[in-house]
Amino acid sequence: MPVGAPLPGASAYVLDDVLNPVGTQVAGELYIGGDSVALGYIGQPALTAERFVPDPFAENGARAYRSGDRMRRNHQGLLEFIGRADDQVKVRGYRVEPAEVARVLLNLPSVAQASVLALPVDEDESRLQLVSYCVAAAGASLTVDNLREQLAARLPDYMVPAQIMLLD
Numbered sequence: 001m002p003v004g005a006p007l008p009g010a011s012a013y014v015l016d017d018v019l020n021p022v023g024t025q026v027a028g029e030l031y032i033g034g035d036s037v038a039l040g041y042i043g044q045p046a047l048t049a050e051r052f053v054p055d056p057f058a059e060n061g062a063r064a065y066r067s068g069d070r071m072r073r074n075h076q077g078l079l080e081f082i083g084r085a086d087d088q089v090k091v092r093g094y095r096v097e098p099a100e101v102a103r104v105l106l107n108l109p110s111v112a113q114a115s116v117l118a119l120p121v122d123e124d125e126s127r128l129q130l131v132s133y134c135v136a137a138a139g140a141s142l143t144v145d146n147l148r149e150q151l152a153a154r155l156p157d158y159m160v161p162a163q164i165m166l167l168d
Helices: 045-051 098-106 144-154
Strands: 002-004 010-015 028-034 052-054 063-073 079-084 089-091 094-096 111-121 124-136 163-167
Touching: 010 063, 045 052, 045 063, 089 124, 094 098, 098 111, 098 124, 098 144, 144 163
Parallel strands: 124 163
Antiparallel strands: 002 079, 010 028, 028 063, 052 063, 063 079, 089 094, 111 124
């Protein structure tokens, strides 16, 4: 899917795993450089270090944003979106990693096993919802309402699964 070219003041690099540019029509990860790049995530130094890296093409110590988007340049030099380099999906307009929601579930003492999937809403592949599958820890009692309440206390509302399935 073509997405065009970077805005003025921004640079877009399609790079391989060791930050080398890839050729035309070759997939790589999109890195964004230039004056418009943020300084990082507020209060999240680990995520900032992971996503904001030294810009390999800037001389002034500037940083580039590692987007997580798989891209390529077409023969006209325009960027084309291929997919995500990670497991992020869009749910209700927000980027979400289902595995992150599963980690929160697994940190609850009453949950022994958990998996979270992004599944289509009413068979519409363009609209996704999170569905979690949970197994209770030995001796624990799980209810959908209790899990939803615990998740709502730990996650933004758009990351709380639309459906919670309890498994034996």
